[in-house]
Amino acid sequence: MPAPLALPPGLTQRAxxxxxxxxxxxxMAAQELHDVGEVVIEEADIVADWQRPSYDVAQGTVGVFDDDLLVGYAEVGGGDRGDAAVHPDHRGRGIGTELARWLRERAGEQGTPVIGMPVPQGSxxxxxxxxxxxxxxxxxWVLGLPEGATIPERPLPAGYALREAAPADHQAVWALNEDAFLEWSERERQDFADWQASVPGRPGFEPWNLRIVTDASSVVVALALVLLTEGGEAYVDRLATHADHRGRGLAQALLVDAFAAGRERGARRSALSTDSRTGALGLYEKVGMTVTSTWVNRAIAVGA
Structure with missing residues (x-):
């Protein structure tokens, strides 16, 4: 394991x-509220990620405590993905610097050449x-729809159908999700058991959260995962279309459907996120969404 954290007097660490x-x-919520003015993290997000069969929480995490109160943490979540947070009341004490060192050392022990993590731009x-x-x-970028706005409807082409995913669709949805995201994301392919733990196994998951488009042969060709947050937001966490079926408005039809499904269940706002690897920012802005916060993924070679 990495060398012990060099912490201020009175603070301790443990897995x-x-x-x-x-x-x-x-x-994380305290940090987000301080840095971007709103809380986006939910406990279900952490649980869904940590309960993946492939993930060893004790090996992948470290916490910093003031007595029994957690004031900072870091994790290597798999591959080159890391995360960390320090409560704003404990900033300026060197905790973040030590957690950054821990991330590099832990990633190096796992054989990962690079470790990266998201942070609000300018924070x-x-x-x-x-x-x-x-x-x-x-x-x-996190994008939202202005209050009262809706995305222009885009009828599905002939032969396509949109519905909730059934358990029998899950294997096909997982395969489509991985195929689509691995076109531009440099990471290992997530196995089906991990997908099950983090999507249908996520605390609070309901069948309406996972929506799909099928073609004339009933093959799953597009998907959307929409979550209803504790703050009353319909958040599209995943959106993907098979490469052979792009340019036909399937993603836009799914967005309209997903946000409408959220509103039917009490959502007051609608949001999603995208990044510069996808080239999709302009598409979302074109249908009326606006940027609400900007993040950067910063990384470093573990031997640097």
Whole structure:
């Protein structure tokens, strides 16, 4: 394991467990509220990620505690993906610098040549990582629909149908999701068991959350995963179309459907995110969505 964190007097460290998910959520929420003015993280996000069969929470995490209160944490989530947070009340004490070091060392022990993590552009975390030599790999944007606005409807072409995914569709949905995202994302292919744990196994998941488009042969060719957040937002977490079926309006039809399904269940806002690797920002802006926050993924070679 990485060398012990050099912490201020009175603070301690230990590996985390699934029972710490609520505490991690609280620290991340405090950081998000301070840096971007709103909370987007939910405990279900942490649980869904940590309960993947392939993930060893104890090996992949470290927490910083003030007595029994978690004030900072870091995790290597698999591949070159990391994350970290420090409660705003404990910034300026060197905790973030130590967590960044821990991330590099833990990733190196796992044989990962590079480790990266998302941070709000211009935030304290962004500035710290820049000072430590972490470079920007890509930029991400969270976009929302102005209150009362809707995306223009796009009828499905003949032969296509849109519906909720049934359990019998899950294997096909997983395969489509991986095929589409691995066109531009440099990561290992997620196995089906991990997908099951993080999507239909996510706390609070309901069948309406996963929506699909099928072609004339009943093959799944597009998907959307829409989550109804605790704050009353319909958030499209995943949106993908098979390469052979793009340019026909399937994604736009899914967006219209997903946001409408959220409104029917009480959502007051609609949102999604995209990044510079996909080239989709302009498409979302074209249908009326506006950027609400900007993030950068900063990374560093573990031997740097």
């Amino acid at each position: 985390l467990t699934l029972a710490d998910a609520a505490a991690v959520t609280a620290v 304290a975390g962004d500035r710290l990582l820049a000072d430590l030599g972490w470079h920007v790999r890509w930029t991400s």
